[in-house]
Amino acid sequence: MNDTGLPLPTASASTVVTRERLLDVAERLFVRHGFEATSLRKITAEAGANLAAVNYHFGSKESLVQEVLRRRLDRVNRERLLALDALEKAAAGKPLKPSKILEAFFGTLLRIAKEEPQSGPTFLKLLGRTMTEPADFIRAFLADEYQHVLERYKSALFRALPDVPRAEIIWRFHFMLGATAYAIAGTDSLKLVTRWTEPESAEVPRSARKTARDADQLSERLMSFLIGGLRAPLPKSIDPPERKTPCR
Amino acid sequence: MNDTGLPLPTASASTVVTRERLLDVAERLFVRHGFEATSLRKITAEAGANLAAVNYHFGSKESLVQEVLRRRLDRVNRERLLALDALEKAAAGKPLKPSKILEAFFGTLLRIAKEEPQSGPTFLKLLGRTMTEPADFIRAFLADEYQHVLERYKSALFRALPDVPRAEIIWRFHFMLGATAYAIAGTDSLKLVTRWTEPESAEVPRSARKTARDADQLSERLMSFLIGGLRAPLPKSIDPPERKTPCR
DNA sequence: GTCTATATCATGATAGAC
DNA sequence: GTCTATCATGATATAGAC
Helix, strand or coil: CCCCCCCHHHHHHHHHHHHHHHHHHHHHHHHHHCCCCCCHHHHHHHCCCCCCHHHHHHCCHHHHHHHHHHHHHHHHHHHHHHHHHHHHHHHCCCCCCHHHHHHHHHHHHHHHHHHCCCCHHHHHHHHHHHHCCCCHHHHHHHHHHHHHHHHHHHHHHHHHCCCCCHHHHHHHHHHHHHHHHHHHHCHHHHHHHHHHCCHHHCCCCCCCCHHHHHHHHHHHHHHHHHHHHHCCCCCCCCCCCCCCCCCC | CCCCCCCHHHHHHHHHHHHHHHHHHHHHHHHHHCCCCCCHHHHHHHCCCCCCHHHHHHCCHHHHHHHHHHHHHHHHHHHHHHHHHHHHHHHCCCCCCHHHHHHHHHHHHHHHHHHCCCCHHHHHHHHHHHHCCCCHHHHHHHHHHHHHHHHHHHHHHHHHCCCCCHHHHHHHHHHHHHHHHHHHHCHHHHHHHHHHCCHHHCCCCCCCCHHHHHHHHHHHHHHHHHHHHHCCCCCCCCCCCCCCCCCC
């Protein structure tokens, strides 16, 4: 209750709109051209805002980048933790199936991306781009904010695969992150893939709801690949004492 | 033989040295901070050369980037083609083993990187960084120069896995490229990995020859993972008519 | 809260002396 | 081939009007 009777909500609503528009535009440009190559001029121009708007709303370009990331990643990682909680509760102390763990980690991501056909693909590309970004402040941000999620999943995998050397699990988790990030990242990578595809396979450009199907297929394809990689026979020369060859 | 008796070789040798030094320094900085974030000023300063040197020797920053890439990638892709030639010649018309194809593609890369303990790791990181770089001129450069190598390997995989849908093979090749690029790219990613590793696993920083062992282990670990992923069971919903489940 | 105008600086590139 | 000096441009950030 304010004593002026002025429509405060209207003013702040307009503010929110501008702020959100900046985030949306910035995200899209970051995905397309990278963080470094995207200037505040391009962002504010395309958002129909003033050049000073970013600094007013976020304080700096770095803060804008972090906000763009946080807006997406907070939810994903929150749900990742919830999914793991649910798995462990259901297992009641018994070790989890590795495929369930991967599903909770990577499946959660892909499911969230699929929910919004608009921003989903953009978000996936943003994440892929971010994971391969060299800028120090981005790497530090990711480590500070989301390290603990990786730690919990790492521990879960250790318990799920007790006779696989821990170093091996860590490496394979790393490989899986890479396959996911890269598969997801590239605008042009996808062009590359479709260019490879023979006409017989008829991979014509995306229609409205074809996108959702694409996401489904990507998810299934990726999960199959990841599980295959995680459970592959260990290399011969590694850790001879105990070896687990779950497959073949 | 020149009629002045002046030491021509010395002058041109000095040129070569400067040129090469610029390439070396640029490569290192590109790996560390990315292409965009690395200015000509930093490069020339660190190389002990004049600011104008890059433009004199290469014409532009873009050309410098391309030269840095070409210097490394030409050899890798030449040897990749030779390795595939040798495989196909030895097979005499019969389809190749998928693992042999992966070995020729990814193994060649890792072997070359291992040969030079000095520049090898840098080169690997450069490649990983490059594959995830958004800049258009870099993507175009890679496509123009090395697309045909991917095409040949793609075809080889098609023949090696005749009852796996081609689209599936292409996706999995893509996943494999991603796992490799990412595994290889990160300075800080590696810091992440070692931070994860428990003290028991005793992954202390690199000594002189520990690097070579690390490269060996990375190679074996990566190849195991890739083969596991390539040969994983196909996702249920994909292409029901013919399915190949090489493993399990 | 938003915009105009501007400050301050770093970038890639070039011209011309040596 | 290398240097100095300089250019035009575009970057982030800020001060102050409205």
